[in-house]
Amino acid sequence: MxxxxxxxxxxDIIARLELREARRCxxxxxxxxxxxxxxGTLPGTLETLARGRLKRIDxxxxxxxxxxxxxxxxxxxxxxxxxxxxxxxxxxxxxxxxIGEIEAALETARKLMERP
Numbered sequence: 001m002x003x004x005x006x007x008x009x010x011x012d013i014i015a016r017l018e019l020r021e022a023r024r025c026x027x028x029x030x031x032x033x034x035x036x037x038x039x040g041t042l043p044g045t046l047e048t049l050a051r052g053r054l055k056r057i058d059x060x061x062x063x064x065x066x067x068x069x070x071x072x073x074x075x076x077x078x079x080x081x082x083x084x085x086x087x088x089x090x091x092x093x094x095x096x097x098x099i100g101e102i103e104a105a106l107e108t109a110r111k112l113m114e115r116p
Contacts, residue, residue, distance in 0.1 A: 003056060010057045011049050013065045014039075018046065020072060039064050073112050080106040 001009075014035070021031035029043075036043040041061055048054045084102050092099060 006062070007049075007054065007057050010062045010065060011052070011054075013062070013069055014046060014049060017065060017069055017072070018050070038068060070113070073109055077106065077109045077113070080109065 017035050018028065018031050021035050022028045025031055025034065032043045032046050036046050039046075039061060045054065045061075049057065080102055084099065084106065087096075087099055087102070088094075
């Protein structure tokens with residue numbers, strides 16, 4: 001993999017993490033600060049990467065970002081499985097739209113985990 005591909009893939013991973021964090025807190029700038037802290041880097045590094053101006057990305061940062069994204073997807077799968085189990089345990093109608101939405105989200109999350 002070339003350094004450009006490595007950087008672009010890293011940018012995509014970090015962008016996904018920023019989007020997930022922004023959904024939780026409601027602000028991209030706050031999300032970027034929180035994510036930078038979790039990754040052990042500066043918010044400016046993430047902003048520069050998002051703008052496509054970062055010339056290279058360190059291996060350790062990419063590895064942390066991948067690890068964090070995997071953990072988040074695993075947590076999402078666990079939460080969805082738990083929610084689905086609760087609905088089924090309470091005797092919810094399997095034709096409910098909520099059950100279909102949960103199953104679809106679960107399938108999507110599992111597909112994300114299958115990617116190399």
